[in-house]
Amino acid sequence: MIQSQKRWRISRPNDDLVTTFEQELTIPRVCAKVLVSRGFNSVEEAKSFIYITEDNVHDPFLFEGMEKLVERVHQAIDAGERIMIYGDYDADGITSTTVMMKTLEAMGADVIFKIPNRFIDGYGPSERLFQQAFDEGVKLIITVDNGISGIQQIQFAKNLGMDVIVTDHHEPGEVLPKADVIIHPGLQDTKYPFSHLAGVGVAFKVAHALLGEIPKELFYLVAIGTIADLVSLKGENRYFVQQGIKQMKKNDSIAIEALANVSGVETSAINEETIGFAFGPRINAVGRLGEASPGVELFLTEEPNKALALANMLNDKNKERQAIVKQITDEAIELIEQQHLDLKGPSVIVVGKEGWNPGVLGIVASKLVEKYYRPSIVLGFDVEKQIAKGSARSIEGFHMYNELAKNSDIVTHFGGHPMAAGMTFPLEHVEEFRNRLNEQATTCLTEEQLIPVVSIDVPLEMHEISTESIQSIQMLSPFGMGFAKPVYCLENIEVNSVRKIGSAQNHVKMELMQGAVLLDAIGFGKGDLADEIAPATKLSFIGDLQINEWNGRKKPQLMIQDAKTNQWQLFDIRGIRQVNRWLPTIPEGNTTFVCFNKESLAHFESIISGKIWFHNNVIEEGIVSDCICLLDLPLEEQDLINLLEHHDWQRIYAHFFANESTYFEGLPTREQFKWYFSFIAKRKNFALKQHIHELSKHTGWSPNTINFMSKVFFELNFVRIEGGTLVLNENLPKRDLSEAPAYQQRTKQISLEQKLLYAPYKELKQWFEERRAAQTVPEEEQKWI
Known part of the structure; x- marks a missing residue:
């Protein structure tokens, strides 16, 4: 058995519907399988998804309050009032701010922007910055990607005499801020039909309403913020991202050209992965380590040299961020292991330390979730201010925002989503906070939910895989949250060849085979x-399908993410006398090492650390493990059968060491016994010890064979042994050679060596298969076999 690392959740699409999609949409079967697995039930629905159009963009005035917002902004512009866009320090907030700045500048507004400093202001509205805005003559504040939880701060701005418009998408609390207008797709009783907009998506809808038309030139900004903020890529988000990627590939933006330059990306190759793993982290980095405004300046500038300088700055900050993340992650793991946190059952990791940079704690929390698969909260301790400030990442089944809300009496400030959140609270409450969350985890998480889940859309036959079918999957892009990149599954596949690769031998390369079809x-x-x-x-694999191009030749290739098999396995390590060659391949701590002969114990004890068991002790003491290593040959076949009946071993390692093999020496023939007996009978006695080598040379028999025949004659009472000499007995009994115990034992030994030690692998496995199969037959049926 090979245990998978995750729980596989395989969708098995309806074959008839798959065929319908394949034929009526004229798409490859692989694409049809993905669509059916993702819940598309009609050709029309699937078609509108693949060929998404502007019709999917909803009217921005479906937002309650949008008309009032447009009226207030036009009033401010007409009156020459200064407007401030108040953003957030992540990629979503930076692109949201840029969308609003470009829109209002195009409308001729007197507009400035401010973004809070993560270390000074924290997340969300800041009284300090609102006071600055008032001092700078601002009359109207428009928040983007934040504000829904800034009840006190927005009231502060209102008390100063400024109007406040909140545009946000984060989870709203039970009490909303008393802003002049709130534009939010997730409010109760909202008429807006799509609740999954990112902050930049909400800002884009506001821009649409203000301009009276879709600002298509800003699609690239919406694509970046939407992907970076990990919101669902369905509905109009899908259209925004699709159009934004097309726009970026045309290289119309100075900022995108600069970002592509520092990221080492060809603009023609930009896709959702480029945004998620190359652009997004660089844009996020400035806000994680300090002031985020250079990110906005990059997107606002019209000067190529300035754009490249700002992009290089973002790139440098990202490198710095990576080093900090590694250091804090290492320290967090060390703390978790030092504290011996119980991670066996439902639990939440809450770990913190003074001096940890709060700007990267969300990334560290994600890495802890990846390592331990537990909801994880990472806190930075400010001892001087006596506060703990941090970020949380969750797993399926633990709604982070709701669980934090249950602790609002001690967590004074928090916000976020089901899977991620940020918080600030008094340092004195950390231990109580940890205890409460762990108690909450026991009520909402099951043991099964603590095993990572992977959803698999596409169980495939290998004949369905080709370079063309892999390329065709791009028609379903962009992939992301809510519409993840497909995970493919190949079931019960033969491994034609396997080998380790890489300088550290830590990678594996295989050739898989199903029928006549081969796949790397x-x-x-x-x-x-x-x-x-x-x-x-035969194994089952999950992973991604890619096209490997080498010397101009393209071939499909599976990138393995996980593998498993329910089959028991036989590992043939017979004949490898150097134990250190095979010992490292055997699972440490999960293997029972067994000897059948005490003589073998000395051979292995000095090499194999840990206890080696004799076969009877394994059964008597009830020892079980997943694996068993058979170090030597049994004296009786039944001894091995008894071990197999004792436990359903999932892996059997057959070494079957034999110090002296009898198989090739064989059993002397009856003619040989007859000649040797006549030889002794003529002389009445024979000094065996003294002349055995001369007899061996004369007959061509080995000394072992001569000794064996001598022992048989002795056991049958044909001779007696006196001081190393064979003496013929008188009145010899009539007995068959097979009556001698030595003859019987040698016959058994030859048979055992033939079955176990020298049989081809296929025959040896068949021997084990038959004995394992007998275990599963009910006793009442066994007597009829």
């Missing part, structure tokens, strides 16, 4: 898998 597969960081695959084992 690569598993990065999965080198140990090579030691877990026995010959003729």
